[in-house]
Amino acid sequence: MEDQIFFDNKFIFFQEKNEEDFFYGSLVYIVEHNSNGAIGIVVNKLISIDENQIYKSLGIKNNSNHKSLLNGGPVDINKLFIIHEKPDHNESIYTSSGIGLTSNIEIIKSLQDIVNYKFAIGYCGWDAGQLDYEISLNSWLVLDVNPKIIFDFPPNKIVDEVSRLMGFDINQVQNTETVTKH
Numbered sequence: 001m002e003d004q005i006f007f008d009n010k011f012i013f014f015q016e017k018n019e020e021d022f023f024y025g026s027l028v029y030i031v032e033h034n035s036n037g038a039i040g041i042v043v044n045k046l047i048s049i050d051e052n053q054i055y056k057s058l059g060i061k062n063n064s065n066h067k068s069l070l071n072g073g074p075v076d077i078n079k080l081f082i083i084h085e086k087p088d089h090n091e092s093i094y095t096s097s098g099i100g101l102t103s104n105i106e107i108i109k110s111l112q113d114i115v116n117y118k119f120a121i122g123y124c125g126w127d128a129g130q131l132d133y134e135i136s137l138n139s140w141l142v143l144d145v146n147p148k149i150i151f152d153f154p155p156n157k158i159v160d161e162v163s164r165l166m167g168f169d170i171n172q173v174q175n176t177e178t179v180t181k182h
Contacts, residue, residue, distance in 0.1 A: 007131065008033040009095040009147065011162065012040070012140040013170045022074050025171070027159055028124050028140075029083070029147055030131075031101040032093050038131040039093065040124040041083050041101065043150050044158045045071040051119050054080065060108060070155060072120030079103055083150065084117035099147050116151035141173055 007030050014023040028040040047069045054069075055061070072081055081103050084092070091107065092100035101123075126134070134140055145162050153161050163169045 004035065004132070006033040007038070007135070007142055009097050009099070011043075011143040011145055011147075012131075012135070013143060013159070013162070013173075014139065015141050015174050016139055017174050025159075027162065027170075028073070029099070029150060031083070031095055031099065033131065035128060037128050038124075038126040039101070041070065041072045041081065041120050042124060043070060043083075043118075044155045046155055047071045047121055049121075054119060055108070058105065058108065067118060068155075070118055070120035072122045073124035075123050075125040076103075077122040079122065080105070081120045081123055082107055082117055083120060085115065085148075085151065095147070097147050099150070116148070118150065141170060143170070 010030050012028050012030060014021070014026045014028075016024070018024060023042075025044070026042045027044040029043050030038055030040040032039045049069045051067045051069060070083075072083075081101060084100050084102075084107075086094075086098045086100065091104035092102040094100045131140075135142060143162060143166060145165050149158055149161050149165075159170060163171070
């Protein structure tokens with residue numbers, strides 16, 4: 001039996017140029033990928049809500065630098081997710097590089113202990129074998145880049161930085177043979 005390849009702790013960039021697809025131009029960080037499916041967060045698209053609105057709605061004082069929320073994906077679009085670096089929290093899913101993802105609101109109260117984090121509304125999810133199949137159709141370009149760029153660059157600059165690190169413009173790579181329906 002052939003070993004399955006998993007893409008957790010990798011970025012994937014949507015190669016199809018159908019502007020009507022949710023994933024058009026999306027760079028997704030895969031937090032978890034196993035035989036049951038995959039979970040990721042779109043890291044280069046924003047929702048025009050300031051994170052201070054989140055803190056205010058929860059009655060928590062915040063002294064942050066007014067980050068915008070990521071449009072994390074088309075699944076659970078009414079739910080807040082937090083992508084963050086360590087410290088460890090029991091409610092987070094962690095990649096091998098120490099990047100965590102959680103929807104536990106209690107973690108917000110401890111964000112003063114977390115230097116790097118971003119809020120996202122929604123996430124990306126794939127059933128067992130679905131992401132593997134889409135990658136086999138060349139719908140996604142798999143990229144192995146240090147995930148700290150999520151926190152080190154503004155979302156609108158991440159694709160440019162990934163392109164620089166890869167040595168080619170990932171926006172120029174496209175799959176013209178198949179169309180994945182999302």
